[in-house]
Amino acid sequence: MGEPPAVLEMTGIRKIFPGVVALDGVDFRLLPGEIHALMGENGxxxxxxxKVLTGVYGIDGGEIRLSGRDVRFTGPLQAxxxxxxxxxxxxxxxxxxxxAExxxxxxxxxxxxxxxxxxMRRRSADLLARLDLDVDVTxxxxxxxxxxxxxxAIARAIDIDAKVLILDEPTSSLDASEVAQLFAIMRRLRDAGVAILFVSHFLDQIYEVADRITVLRNGALIGEYRTSELPQVELVGKMIGKELATLEQLESRPRDSTEQLERGEPLLRAEGLGREGAIAPFTLAIHAGEVVGLAGLLGSGRTELARLLFGADKADSGHIEMGGKPVAMRSPRAAMAHGIAFSSENRRTEGLIxxxxxxxxxxxxxxxxxxxxxPIARRRQDDLVAKYIKALQIRPDNPEIPVRNLSGGNQQKVLLARWLITEPKLLIIDEPTRGIDVGAKAEIQRLVAELSTGGMAVLFVSAELEEVLRLSHKIEVLRDRRLVEELENTGDVDADRVMHIIASGATS
Amino acid sequence: MTFLKNRLVWPVAMLALLLLCALIFSDGFFDIRIQDGHLFGTPINILRASAPLVLVAVGMTLVISTGGIDLSVGSVMAVSGAMACLIIGDLANQNSVGGVTLAVVAAIALSLVLGLWNGFLVAVLGIQPIIATLILMVAGRGLAQLITSGQIINVQSSPYKVIGTGFVLGLPVSVLIAVAVLVIAALLTRRTALGLLLESVGGSPVASRLAGIQARRLTIMVYVVSAACAGIAGLIYSSNVSSADGNNAGNLIELDAILAVVIGGTALTGGRFSLAGTALGAILIATLDTTAQAVGIPPETTLVFKAVVVVVLCLAQSPAFRARLFRRPAARPAARAEVPA
Amino acid sequence: MIDVSTTPATNKSGPAAGRRRTYRPNAQYIPVLATLTLLIVMYTLGAVNYENFTHPSVILNLFTDNAFLMVVAVGMTFVILTGGIDLSVGAVIALTSTVAATLLQAGWPAGVVIPTVLLVGGVLGLGMGAVIHFFKVEPFIATLAGMFLARGVALLIDQNSIPITNGFWTGLAEARIVFEPGVYISAMALVALAVVAVAAVVLAWSRFGRNVYAIGGNADSALLMGLPVGRTRIGVYTLSGFCAALGGLIYSITTTSGYAGHGTGTELDAIAAVVIGGVLLTGGSGYVLGTVLGVLVLGMINTIVNFQSLNSWWARMAIGVLLFAFIVLQRLVTRRAK
Structure with missing residues (x-):
């Protein structure tokens, strides 16, 4: 089957932010009259x-060709x-x-x-009518x-006589019927010859509309596939990646997965806890000394779940019990008073100062x-800090330098140290290993295992399935903002099985 | 702490330069003589002139460290002075120490209430600080004149006069008050955890909330402290002239105070603050006025000079400016300087 | 990732049906209507309580006395609509009136002085806008520096009030349309009204005007929508500088003098007028008409204070109370829109 010439071709795109290579020689192409999904986890x-394509960022390497001509947009307007x-x-x-405006x-x-x-009003009304939208344009x-x-927003985009239409997660706030309406419009535009780049983290949606899929991971191109030729499980595998091999060389699995935990009364029990638009009501029990892993793709509700337990967001249904008594998690402060600690996934904006x-x-x-x-006496501060700098091997070991000068891995350890000195009963850690090097990853994993052995309960959120499998006693699988499955991490649970659940929602 | 030194190096250099100019161009600038057991001389005058500004700027520093701003300080000064003079004016014996003490306490209490109002607007109603404090900035002077019924109340009270013009152990009382407040503020912020928590709130409100810091309470507190400082400054001003002048007391002092804070190395966006830097900035501004007079430059020039100082310091603080200055634009500056998720 | 509490300030009334149509009076008009109502109530109160209050000159004088403030507030409206602020306007009045008086005294013809002075204001505004946009200096600080600079230069030129004897100036000061003896509108008030009209047209019917609203609504979005954010932002400060210079000219004409102390506190009056006129201080919402009403409310407060022979502090208190009321009203309106 002959392919028409690509309307957009990006080759060898490099983009560097201070300290981060955001794109490393990425190739990407869009054919006219296709819906092309761009897939990848956070980061x-x-x-x-x-943003490179639309001229919001300049590029540090590579070229962009639109309809066969070299282009380099200096801003969204030119694009x-x-x-x-x-x-x-x-x-x-x-x-x-x-x-209308x-x-x-x-x-x-x-x-x-x-x-x-x-x-302007007349043309707006016409345009929206074509999208089956009846609103007062004034x-x-x-x-x-x-x-x-x-x-x-879509009406604005298509009225600009677009050859290429980029839809960056347009469906995250839409309900099913609205999504259907959007897809109908997308198909109509595709049939009219528009090339559509579609980003969504809902797999079902991708398989419903996309003709082709490009997968990125850690700023690098993994590959371009026809949707019909790429099973969902394989897609999930390609997105999540398997750095397992390197990790396993570092040390053996920190926990023997067959080792079973003596569970008594749960430390914390969430009963029908939920928040509209964030996560559907779920029930979850966490015991002392237990590591509970949250598995799911970006946008599956894993962070939202963690934030509800910590009182960072307010739940609009359900309640939390600790030690059998209901408690109100009105604020992070209240949660801290109950011995809960939360290390956020965005360590730069929501964690460290x-x-x-x-x-x-x-x-x-x-x-x-x-x-x-x-105030904590300065000597006690110094002792505590020195102890954790040593225990977590924070480098450089000078406690007086600004934390922003540290590398990602060391920043993560500082954030963990902040919570560990509060001696929490339950430690919630959201994506502690994202964007840090393999060595630091292994150290943090070992730390989590040690803490739970010492009796601390840990809720461990990670995009990396292997990591969740290695550490958890129990795995909670999330999909489309819903807790769909709870798995005891016994010997017969492996990455394939969890991926199947993530991909299909089916409990095989 | 080396970074602190670095931050203060510019204001210190500027101050040294000014004093050097004064030394060269003005005879007897540094003469300090003792007269009736009191210290006199231009340096002492500079310190006396800078006392209200130091006070106001100390409070402003704490507000700015949380990422806020307080435009109402000048009005609070006027209100405080008016309140004190009203009570003293009504005293049977204006020289009664008890009566003056009552007046001072009442004036400061009223200032605290005004600070609470600012804090309420900012922290509870969630109004932008610049707008919230604008209200009191406008209404406060009206309030001051309301208290004094629109007249300038003159008082003849020797105990009250001590605040602005008295001497203790040869040193001006107003300077001692400013130093005392500065020291108390320094102790309060650096000997307790207050400074750390304020810097944390200013550095990142989101992260601070997730670390369990009660930002709302702290925010209200800094506005109350700022108003209290302004109230004391208002007493010094009014004691100095033995009257309450609702129009001129503390006029435009909010701008000088903000300037002092910025010169002292505290960024307007909040976070790390330096009380020592602020005090230095305030003294620098006062020196600027005094030196200009001593050297024979018309005092109006100081405004142009202030403008230059503000521009230079702000540009020096602006990352965008430094980027343009030191790195010839090879790559187009990113439209939004953030690393995407 | 997705922090639900920080999603943009948009209407999140749940994923309701696609064609949900909530019809209610446009929330953007509420503050202006409130100001208008307030003005009418104040006028009625005045008319009921004081003799001669209904005399037409009371209203016409509002325009004459506040002509310069109206012009300045119009410039300020543009700045505030983008979410900025301009503290320099009062000082620019001082500078321009001083420059004008000095040049006229030196024998320059009025036809040269006027464009020169307007150019000075515009260039100062341009400079502040450029610093704000290119170097990301906060508007508050950049215009504070502009304020120091303008007033400082004015003082450098002359510390004393300079009388203006130029025939054109004194002629303008006297120029007026007389309806009947004692009832007139001054030429300067007509200039101010013309400025208002032009500004209203620009804001409503030009791309520049609409871009001002877009930037005030959401500057990041405006950039992503391909609007010329930098040009517009610098433009509004230039415009504000120009308006302040024109205000300074009007001031120098009505007072036939130039003085570095002119316009003290005018920035506050202008900001107050804009806010009372219903312009959102965070930008993106409001009308020039509202600003005009705001100026008239301020003028009306002063008029009533005069009629009641109250002291001027009552006016300040009233302005403060009104500011508070309107800021809270704005909070309520924007919160309800969410």
Missing amino acids: AGKSTLI QQAGVSTVYQEVNLCANLSV NIFIGRQPRRFGRIRWAE APLNTYSLAVQQMV GELSVRENIILALQAARGWTR
């Missing part, structure tokens, strides 16, 4: 690739003018302006320099639901719990 480079339109995950429109701003129809509002955008806003020193970052949570009037 794989999807957003960066899109739009060349026929590359983008709809972002977080609706990037101006909610204070009217629907959002569609036409920057290119309003004018006569003698004066904007022709009536003409109303401000913020009076409509997120779904409508997303449709308006970059300009404060290593020492200050480590004592922060303990100090916050004591209140400002009861």
Whole structure:
């Protein structure tokens, strides 16, 4: 079957941010009249690739060819003018302006320099009618639901006479019927010859609309596949990757998976806990000395679940019991008072305070719990910090340098140290090993195993399945913001089985 | 701490330069003489002139460290002075120490209430600090004049006069008060965990919340402290002139105070703060005014000079400026300087 | 990843049906309507309580007395609509009136002085806008520096009030349309109204005007939508500088003097007028008409204070209370829109 020439070809794209190679020689192509899914976990480079393509970022290497001509956009405006339109995950429109204005701003129809509002409204209404959307185009955008806003963004994108339409996770806020409506529009556009780049972390959606899939991992290209020729399990495997081989060379499995835990009364029990739009109500028990692993893809609700347990977000259903008594997790502070600690996945924005020193970052949570009037004596601070710098092998071992100067792995250890000195009963760690080197990964895994042996309960969230399997007594599998399966991590549980559940939702 | 030194190096150099100019161009600038057991001389005058500014700037530093700003300090000064003078004016014996003490306490208490109001708007209602404190900035002067019924209340109270013009152990009382407040603030922030928690809130409100810090309570507190400092500064100002002047007390001091904080190396975006730097910045600004007079430069020039200082310091602090200056644009600067998820 | 609490400020009323249509009076008009109502109530109160309050000159004088403030506030409206602030406007009044008076005294013809002065204001605004945009210096600080600079230069030129004797200036100061004896509108008020009209047209019917709203609504989105964010942002500060210079000219004409102390605190009055006029201080919502109403409310407060022979501090208190009321009203309106 002959392929038409690609409308867009990106070859050898490199993009470097200070300290991070975000894209490392990535190739990507889009054919006219196809829906092409771009897949990858967090940090794989999807957003960066899109921003490079639309001119939001410059590139450090490689070339971009549009319709056979070399292009290098210096901004979204140039990209739009060349026929590359983008709809972002977080609706990037101006909610204070009217629907019509959002569609036409920057290119309003004018006569003698004066904007022709009536003409603009008429054309907007026509355009939206073609998308089966019946809204008052003069109303401000913020009076409509997120779904409508997303449709308006799409209307804007396609009216710009797009050759290439980029849809970056447009479905994350839509319900099933809205998604169906969106897919109908996408198919219609595809049939009209538009090349559509589609990003979504809902696998079912990918298999429903995408003709072709490109997978990225850690800023590198894994491959380009026809959707019909790539089973879901294989796709998940390619996205998650298997760095297992290297890890296993470092040391043997920190936990013998057949070793069983004596479980008494649960330390914490969440009963029907949920939050609309974040995670469906779930029930979960965690025991002292137990490592509970959360497995699932990006956007499956794993972080949301962890945040509910810590009181970082408020649950709108269900309740939490600790030691058999119901407790209210109104705030992180309340959770801390109950002996819960939460090491966030975004260590730079939600964890560490970059300009404060290593020492200050480590004592922060303990100090916050004591209140400002009861400072931790400097000598005790130094002792505690020295102890954990040594125990976790934080490098450099100078406690007085700003924490932002540390490498990712060491920053992660500082964040862990912050929570460990609060001596929690339950430690929630979200993606502690993302973006850090293999050695540091192994150290953190060993630490988790040691802590649980010492009687601490650990809720371990990770995108890396192998890691979850290696550490957990019990694995909770999440899919599409729902806890779908709980597995005792006995000998017969392996990555394939978990991947099957993630991919299909079926409990084989 | 080497970084602290680095941060203070510019204001110190600037201050040294100014004093050097003063030394060269003005005779007897550094003469300090003892008269009636009190110290007199231009350096002492500089310190006296800078006392209210140091006070206000100390409070401002704490507010700015949390990422906020307090525009209402000048108005609070006016209100505080008005309150004190109103009570003293009504005293049967204006020289009664008890009555003056009552007046001072009442004035500071009123300032605390005003600070609480600012804190409430910012921390509870969630109004941007610059807007929230704008309200009191506008209304406060009206309030001050309301208290004094629109007149300038003159008082003849020797105990009250001590605050602004008195001497203890040969040193001006106003300077001692400013030093005392500075020391208390330093002890309060550095001997307790307050400083750390404030810097944490200013550095990252999200991360601070997840670390269990009660940001709301701390935020209210810094506005209360800022108002208290402004209240004391208002007492010094009003005692100095033995009257309450709702229009001119603390006029534009908020801008000088913010400037002092920025010169002292505390970024307007919050986070790390330096009280020593702020004090230095405040003294630098006061020196600027005094030196200009001593050297014979018209005092108006100081405004242009301040403008230059602000521009230079802000550009020096701006990463975008440094990037443009030191790295000729090989690559187009990224539209948004963040690493994507 | 997805932190639900920090999703953008959009209407998240659940994934409701695609064609849900919530119809209610446009929330953006509520503050302006509130200001208008307030103005009418104040006028009615005045009319009921004071003799001569209903005399047409009371209203016409509002425009004459506040002509310079109206022009300045119009410039400020543009800046605030983008989410910025301009503290320098009062100082620019001082600078431009001083420059104008000095040049006129030196014998420059009025036809040269006027464009020169307007250019000075515009260039100062351009400079501040460039610093704000290119070097990411906060508007508050950049315009604070502009304020120091403008007033400092004004003081350097002359510390004293300079009388203006130029015939064109004094002629303009007296120029007015008289409806009947005592009832007139000054030429400067007409200039101010013309500025208002032009500004309203620009904001509503030009791409530049709409870009101002877009940037104030969401600057990141505006950039991703391909709008010229930098040009627009620098443009509004230039415009504000220009308006402040024009305000300074009007001030120098009505007072026939140039003085470095002119315009003290005008920035606060202008900001207050804009806020009371219903412009969102965080940007993106509001109208020039609202600003005009805001200026009139401030003027009306002063008028009532005069009629009641109250002291001026009551005016300040009233302005403070109104500011608070409108800021809280804005919070409520924006919160409800979410």
